[in-house]
Amino acid sequence: MTKEEYKGIWVFAEQQNGKLNNTVLEILAKAQELKAYNHEEIIAVLLGKNVSALADTLFTYGADKVILAENDALSSYSARPYETALTQLAKKHKPSIILYGATSLGRDLAPRLMVTLNTGLTADAIDLGFDKDGVFYQTTPAYGGSILAHIVILEARPQMATVRPMMFEPIEPRNNAAGEVIAETVDVVADADYEVLSTAPKQDTGDSIEAASVIVAGGRGLKEESDLAQLKELASLLGGQIAASRPLVDNSWLPHDRQIGQSGASVKPKYIFNIAISGSVQYQVGMQNSGCIISVNHTKGAPIFDISHYGVVADYKTVIPALVEEIRRRKN
Ligand SMILES: Cc1cc2nc3c(=O)[nH]c(=O)nc-3n(C[C@H](O)[C@H](O)[C@H](O)COP(=O)(O)OP(=O)(O)OC[C@H]3O[C@@H](n4cnc5c(N)ncnc54)[C@H](O)[C@@H]3O)c2cc1C
Numbered sequence: 404m405t406k407e408e409y410k411g412i413w414v415f416a417e418q419q420n421g422k423l424n425n426t427v428l429e430i431l432a433k434a435q436e437l438k439a440y441n442h443e444e445i446i447a448v449l450l451g452k453n454v455s456a457l458a459d460t461l462f463t464y465g466a467d468k469v470i471l472a473e474n475d476a477l478s479s480y481s482a483r484p485y486e487t488a489l490t491q492l493a494k495k496h497k498p499s500i501i502l503y504g505a506t507s508l509g510r511d512l513a514p515r516l517m518v519t520l521n522t523g524l525t526a527d528a529i530d531l532g533f534d535k536d537g538v539f540y541q542t543t544p545a546y547g548g549s550i551l552a553h554i555v556i557l558e559a560r561p562q563m564a565t566v567r568p569m570m571f572e573p574i575e576p577r578n579n580a581a582g583e584v585i586a587e588t589v590d591v592v593a594d595a596d597y598e599v600l601s602t603a604p605k606q607d608t609g610d611s612i613e614a615a616s617v618i619v620a621g622g623r624g625l626k627e628e629s630d631l632a633q634l635k636e637l638a639s640l641l642g643g644q645i646a647a648s649r650p651l652v653d654n655s656w657l658p659h660d661r662q663i664g665q666s667g668a669s670v671k672p673k674y675i676f677n678i679a680i681s682g683s684v685q686y687q688v689g690m691q692n693s694g695c696i697i698s699v700n701h702t703k704g705a706p707i708f709d710i711s712h713y714g715v716v717a718d719y720k721t722v723i724p725a726l727v728e729e730i731r732r733r734k735n
Contacts, residue, residue: 404497409560411498412437415489416449416461416469417508419480420602423457426504428573430566431465433531434502435574440533443499446470450488452478455584462580464573470496470585476593480508483597486515488589493520495587498561500539502531505565513565523556525564527665529688548665548685569613569669569692610644612661616673617643620663620690623650624679624700624719631656633723634678640730646670648680664689678719682707699723 412434417424427447434445447466449457451473458469470492476484493501493516501516503509505527517524525541529551534540538555541564545552556562612618619638621631631645638645645661652662663670665685673694680686680698682705690696691710698711699722708714715722 406499406558406560409497409499410443411446411496411500412441412443413493413498413501413561414445414447414466415501415503415509415512416447416457416466417504417506418449418451418454418457419508421451421454421457423460424504424506424508425573426506426509426566426568427461428464429568429571430502430504431461432574433566433571435465437500437531437533437539440537441499441539444468446496446498448472448489448492448501450474450477450485450589458582458584462582463576463578465577466582468583468585470587472587472589474589474591476591477589479599479602481594481597481599482511482515483594484591485512486519487591489516490519491589491591492587493561501561501563503563503565505567509565513563517563520561520563522559522561522563523554525554525556528554528564528566529570531564531566544665544684544688548683548688551684567669567688569671572692612644612646612663612670612672613668615644615646615670617641618646618663618670618672618674618690618693619643619676619678620646620648620680621651621678622648622680622686624681625651626720628654628656630720633719633727634676637676637723637727637730640727640734641674643672643674648683648686677707677711678723680707681705682710 414430416427444467446468447461448470503513528541528543530542540553540555619634621634635645647657669689671692675693677698696711697713698707699715699719701718703716
């Protein structure tokens with residue numbers, strides 16, 4: 404079979420406890436652009452047990468078809484049954500592209516498929532597209548993030564990538580959208596070496612940086628840990644959350660769940676304030692899709708200004724107290 408005979412843009416429809424991961428909707432949106440170029444159908448692949456109702460959501464957010472495989476062994480995520488099921492489906496339908504969210508589940512599953520399908524996989528793509536020769540590429544930070552690489556999988560099929568959360572905006576819901584559900588039977592058994600003893604929902608304290616609409620992030624330019632108090636005050640006045648670039652987390656000034664970037668969280672708030680952050684590629688990949696980017700840095704040529712909507716070339720020690728005072732004044 405030649406590589407041209409592989410057809411279809413597959414989006415792995417990650418769900419847990421019957422709830423789709425939001426990254427699926429983001430990837431479905433990007434898949435529309437890919438389809439506009441290669442004219443291949445967008446097919447969401449949904450594995451689980453009693454999950455058929457999710458097909459409607461997948462159509463609403465851009466899937467043309469849904470391949471649905473339900474089985475007791477797929478009722479909750481377990482690596483080997485999922486690997487087996489998806490491998491069987493991919494070998495049968497032969498998609499040209501398979502995209503997964505770069506979630507902990509997607510990062511576990513995708514490399515397994517890379518091996519069973521003997522193909523290539525790009526990890527943590529931040530963009531996808533076709534180059535001038537029509538070759539599908541995946542953009543990802545490489546060499547420690549010093550460059551953005553365009554990776555192509557020239558001969559092997561399917562071409563696969565995990566895609567970072569929050570890179571793309573889901574499309575506007577297409578109300579009453581419908582499509583074909585292809586019900587498949589997969590030959591899988593539960594993994595005898597693996598047993599889920601209990602599950603507990605992740606504690607939602609309501610203050611995660613991923614969900615915040617305003618973020619005030621501090622960087623290595625902060626002189627002392629106590630300076631974080633000013634940033635926290637600004638965040639609190641704006642109803643936002645405090646976050647950081649990696650050096651502050653490495654210093655244990657803030658926990659890792661506050662870190663933005665390649666080895667931290669991806670965020671997309673309406674407003675983000677970058678305070679004394681230079682704007683390394685590794686930081687930018689975690690926040691570059693934010694709505695309005697405001698940066699304070701005393702170095703005029705700092706790279707963060709290249710992606711900022713508003714920039715203040717100044718010492719944060721003068722700017723932040725002035726901002727706090729002005730917001731307080733207007734609130735009173
Ligand atoms: C594999 C890998 C993964 C990584 N993952 C991440 C990641 O997830 N997140 C991340 O952030 N980094 C990550 N890094 C590290 C990254 O390369 C940078 O080192 C880091 O982002 C720099 O953080 P910074 O901008 O806070 O510090 P710096 O680059 O040191 O910048 C400090 C800035 O503060 C400014 N400044 C100093 N004093 C003041 C002042 N008084 N007022 C105003 N401005 C001032 C300076 O002009 C400077 O621009 C990763 C690196 C690697 C190799």
